[in-house]
Amino acid sequence: MEAEDSPKVTGLDTETDFPSTVYELDIGTDAPPGASRLDTETGTSTGATALDETPGNVVFDESPIAQNGITSAGSHFQTPTPTKHQPYKQPTPEETTIQHNDTKPNSEETMDLIQTWLQAGYSMHCCDQIPKSRCNDRCLPGYRKAFNGGFHVCCYDCVQCSEGEFCNTTDCEICYRCPDEEWPDERRVRCVPKIYDFLSYEKDIVVQISAVTASLFSAITLFILGNFIYYWNTPIVKANNRAVSFILLISILLSFLCVFLFLGRPVDITCRLRQMSFGIFFSTAVSSVLAKTVTVFIAFKATKPGSTWRKWVTLKVSNYVVIVCSSVQALICGIWLTVSSPYQEYDHHSYKGMIIVQCNEGSVIWLYSMLGYMGILASVNFVLAFMVRTLPDSFNEAKFITFSMLVLCSVWIAMIPAYLSTKGKYMVAVEIFAILTSCAGVLGCIFFPKLYILLIKPEFNSRKTILGKNTI
Numbered sequence: 511m512e513a514e515d516s517p518k519v520t521g522l523d524t525e526t527d528f529p530s531t532v533y534e535l536d537i538g539t540d541a542p543p544g545a546s547r548l549d550t551e552t553g554t555s556t557g558a559t560a561l562d563e564t565p566g567n568v569v570f571d572e573s574p575i576a577q578n579g580i581t582s583a584g585s586h587f588q589t590p591t592p593t594k595h596q597p598y599k600q601p602t603p604e605e606t607t608i609q610h611n612d613t614k615p616n617s618e619e620t621m622d623l624i625q626t627w628l629q630a631g632y633s634m635h636c637c638d639q640i641p642k643s644r645c646n647d648r649c650l651p652g653y654r655k656a657f658n659g660g661f662h663v664c665c666y667d668c669v670q671c672s673e674g675e676f677c678n679t680t681d682c683e684i685c686y687r688c689p690d691e692e693w694p695d696e697r698r699v700r701c702v703p704k705i706y707d708f709l710s711y712e713k714d715i716v717v718q719i720s721a722v723t724a725s726l727f728s729a730i731t732l733f734i735l736g737n738f739i740y741y742w743n744t745p746i747v748k749a750n751n752r753a754v755s756f757i758l759l760i761s762i763l764l765s766f767l768c769v770f771l772f773l774g775r776p777v778d779i780t781c782r783l784r785q786m787s788f789g790i791f792f793s794t795a796v797s798s799v800l801a802k803t804v805t806v807f808i809a810f811k812a813t814k815p816g817s818t819w820r821k822w823v824t825l826k827v828s829n830y831v832v833i834v835c836s837s838v839q840a841l842i843c844g845i846w847l848t849v850s851s852p853y854q855e856y857d858h859h860s861y862k863g864m865i866i867v868q869c870n871e872g873s874v875i876w877l878y879s880m881l882g883y884m885g886i887l888a889s890v891n892f893v894l895a896f897m898v899r900t901l902p903d904s905f906n907e908a909k910f911i912t913f914s915m916l917v918l919c920s921v922w923i924a925m926i927p928a929y930l931s932t933k934g935k936y937m938v939a940v941e942i943f944a945i946l947t948s949c950a951g952v953l954g955c956i957f958f959p960k961l962y963i964l965l966i967k968p969e970f971n972s973r974k975t976i977l978g979k980n981t982i
Contacts, residue, residue: 652698654682671698673862693863704858708775708867709935717773720942724769727950731763734957737964746963746971750907754801754828759957761795765949772942781852781869786843788945789880790836795952796887796918797835799911801828802956803895806908810898839883846876857934866934885922891915910955917951 645665649655653668654677671677671685676694688694692701709717738755741747747755768791771784805828811819850872857866871877892915898908925944932940963970 648680649682651678651680651682653677654685676701690858691865704863704865706775706867707861707864707934709773709938711774714935716939720769720939720946721773723946724766727946727953728763728766731759731766731953734953734961735759735763737961741964741971744964744971745973746960750960751802751805751828754798754805754832755957757832758795758798758802758952761791761798762949762953764791765795765945769942769945772938772945776854776867776869778854781854782847784869785852785871785877785880786847789843789884790840792945792949793839793884793887794832794836795949796884796891797832799914799952799956800835800887800891800894801831803891803898803908803911804828804831806911807894807898835887839880842876842880842883846873846880849873850876860933868934868938881922885919888915888918888922892919907956910959914952914955917955918948921947921951 646668649666649668653670656667656669658665658667671682671694674694675685675687676698677685678699685698688701691704693704694700695702711717711721735756738747738752738759742752765788768784768788771780771787774780808819808822808827811817812823852869852872855868855870857868860866892912895908895912895915899912921944925940928940929937929944
């Protein structure tokens, strides 16, 4: 089929296989040796030295072309002179004339001439675009070829690149995977940097709420501690073991402040400190509560005639309980820090398009050992406080201790499945919630009733009231 822009054929030689037609040659003004222009008015040709300034018609002279070794055999092929690298111009009928002599052109000689011109850097407009056969459109960037199982190998389907892969050219054979720090865009034509995800003060409302809550409870703890110091020598403070109460309040305060180590972008130092510090401070708080419970239990047992518990009353049992129980937790955390300390790590694969900045706990065994030891302390404390909950009113602090340990155990039991089923910053948020809730439960259940007596009902803050029936 002849293209729409192909030149017109004005004459065919039936005696030869090669048509006596005019081929448009992209030669510009650089005609090959032996070519001359034909004067259209006189019908005579001029040599290369007598070319007109206006583009004329290129003819092949009858004389042999010595430079190329080609003889024209006396036939003049006349064609308009094209301009190199310019669009094709349709010739007029006057320009596309063929002058015949008695002899006919040799097709082989003509093809040799065309081949010589092509080797010299010229091109023919009729041959610069080769038609191609296609079953379907090209695959766009972001898609790859997928053989559809048809008969023709040139037929294929276009399949979008898989997650984490991209392709930025058409008709991709394969898609390429982005680096770990990058992720393909929506069109999957290029890789873009991943977003770093952690509990950020600027982006996460959970961080802001946790920071405000921790600050508020820390201020409340300091307020209670100030009132206990102010009423240091009053009966209500003395009856609650002043030294142990002071240690308990300081431990709760430090536990609240540990929350800030869990917030923000994790680094190596915060990863090492946050679990260790919380484990030691909160174990000290639970040990202090246990010391209070043991004191109440010994005091009740010592009131019975001939009881062997009387010798334990004079000893500072509560101080030993706090020191020993806290030291065990400190030893666990020290071994953990020495053997396999926590460190910062980047999780590239848990969430698409995100890099989770988190703390690797180093050894999960030591983490669960720390949490398990706190659970043992809380369980023993709860059982012991439940046993002495029916003591006389002068020792009714065991009731509040029982309730505080019930809150603590409930929170941490509910936290375990939630902690194990989450990842990244949500796991940290669950632990923060457990810390705030358990510390607030111990603080409220044990000290709010005392604070109520000190500030609102000061008439109850007397020795007579403490030893009588109408107590807290």
